[in-house]
Amino acid sequence: MPDPFVVQKVKRETYDTYTLTMTRPDGATNFGFAPGQFNMLYAFGAGEVPISISGDPARPETLIHTVRDVGNVTHSICRLKKGDALGVRGPFGAPWPVAQVAGSDVLIIAGGLGLAPLRPALYEILNHRGEYGNVELIYGARTPKDLLYFQELERWRGRFDLRVHITVDKAEGEWHTNVGVVTKLIDHARFDPPNTVALICGPGVMMRFTVMELMNQGLTPEQIYVSMERNMKCGVGLCGHCQWGPFFVCKDGPVFRFDRVKDWFERREV
Amino acid sequence: MDTISPILAAHPFFKGLDSRFLKLVLECADRKTFKPGELLCRADEEATKFYVIHQGRVSVEIFRDRRGPVSIQSLGETDVLGWLWFEKPYHWHLDAKAKELTRVISLDVGCLRDKCEQDHDFGYELMRRYAHHLAVQFRVSKLQLADMYG
Numbered sequence A: 001m002p003d004p005f006v007v008q009k010v011k012r013e014t015y016d017t018y019t020l021t022m023t024r025p026d027g028a029t030n031f032g033f034a035p036g037q038f039n040m041l042y043a044f045g046a047g048e049v050p051i052s053i054s055g056d057p058a059r060p061e062t063l064i065h066t067v068r069d070v071g072n073v074t075h076s077i078c079r080l081k082k083g084d085a086l087g088v089r090g091p092f093g094a095p096w097p098v099a100q101v102a103g104s105d106v107l108i109i110a111g112g113l114g115l116a117p118l119r120p121a122l123y124e125i126l127n128h129r130g131e132y133g134n135v136e137l138i139y140g141a142r143t144p145k146d147l148l149y150f151q152e153l154e155r156w157r158g159r160f161d162l163r164v165h166i167t168v169d170k171a172e173g174e175w176h177t178n179v180g181v182v183t184k185l186i187d188h189a190r191f192d193p194p195n196t197v198a199l200i201c202g203p204g205v206m207m208r209f210t211v212m213e214l215m216n217q218g219l220t221p222e223q224i225y226v227s228m229e230r231n232m233k234c235g236v237g238l239c240g241h242c243q244w245g246p247f248f249v250c251k252d253g254p255v256f257r258f259d260r261v262k263d264w265f266e267r268r269e270v
Numbered sequence B: 001m002d003t004i005s006p007i008l009a010a011h012p013f014f015k016g017l018d019s020r021f022l023k024l025v026l027e028c029a030d031r032k033t034f035k036p037g038e039l040l041c042r043a044d045e046e047a048t049k050f051y052v053i054h055q056g057r058v059s060v061e062i063f064r065d066r067r068g069p070v071s072i073q074s075l076g077e078t079d080v081l082g083w084l085w086f087e088k089p090y091h092w093h094l095d096a097k098a099k100e101l102t103r104v105i106s107l108d109v110g111c112l113r114d115k116c117e118q119d120h121d122f123g124y125e126l127m128r129r130y131a132h133h134l135a136v137q138f139r140v141s142k143l144q145l146a147d148m149y150g
Helices: A072-078 A112-127 A150-157 A182-188 A204-216 A258-265 B004-010 B019-026 B109-118 B120-145
Strands: A003-014 A017-023 A038-043 A047-052 A063-068 A085-092 A105-111 A135-141 A163-168 A196-201 A224-227 A255-257 B029-034 B039-041 B049-055 B058-064 B068-075 B095-098 B102-108
Touching (some): A017 A072, A017 A085, A038 A072, A047 A063, A105 A112, A105 A182, A105 A204, A112 A224, A150 A163, A163 A182, A182 A204, A182 B120, A255 A258, B004 B102, B019 B120, B068 B095, B102 B109
Parallel strands (some): A105 A135, A135 A163, A196 A224
Antiparallel strands (some): A003 A017, A224 A255, B029 B102, B049 B102, B058 B068
């Protein structure tokens, strides 16, 4: 059964994407999760959708989700206001291996809405910053207006212990940073290939070309993690909606080490 | 004192170039600085230069009537600007504007073409690098066309 949560804040990120901050109605502060996991959000009367958790794992008193308004259920969620209720089942799925990769350089590579599931991983790394080598955030979107968490990106950019690279496919007016594809920014990142781990989330095409570029730069499939968020429905590997070859994305993923899934990654039939 | 050759020798486009060939390139090279907002090239103007960017940032733009320029690519210190100087009628197809103080090595393309004609080994080496540059540009353009975040 879904647990009820109350919406505390709704922030419009882009023209069709909103970030909801929620708490439990009884004020409980125990919603623990690992970066990369997702919840099933239940908009009463509309239905349930899988949405990645995009908040800080060190702050279990609030639950944060970034939702794009693309269908009936997400439309209902995006129209919620402060004080409205929402059902939550979760957290589900395999997380980013944030603790396991301590000691490595970390490349966090996001495309479009893909920054949402990666943000908790970045929070976790920044919460334990001394345990990691170089940390580089590489983020691409269609236009400057499509960038998520704009103010936070500016704050991250001002840190001395994190390098932030942002690019858009095209830009009008006052845009003083990169224009071009996200894969090109990998050239500008500082990392030692044998001691680097890459966490990637974004549209399939973007992830495919990003993996190719990382492997050109010397990373192996064992050093690359991808988040495959496709067709998840029940969240527990029972309904079969998200089956991807031998995997159920909701249960075995959504985060996979690339060597486990590379044979399925480019297969069009699945 | 020759201050251009270390810059060219370290630039990805010319890295590893035989010193004899580098000397030929140097004979066509000059330094140039562009202030923010200054155009490096303008669509339809004659393309007489090939720019090797070694500092700054350049925005490649298409100008649209009534809506102004749209930036479709940014170039930085590892990039070159000027695709079409081997292809008649040698005209720029896009605008390129310095977004910040930008320093380039400006190569005279007429001079380069003459040297390619005179020394085919040099011409082949330059074309090989140029073909690689074009292949990368095409790959990047196709990805942008895919509108992958859509």
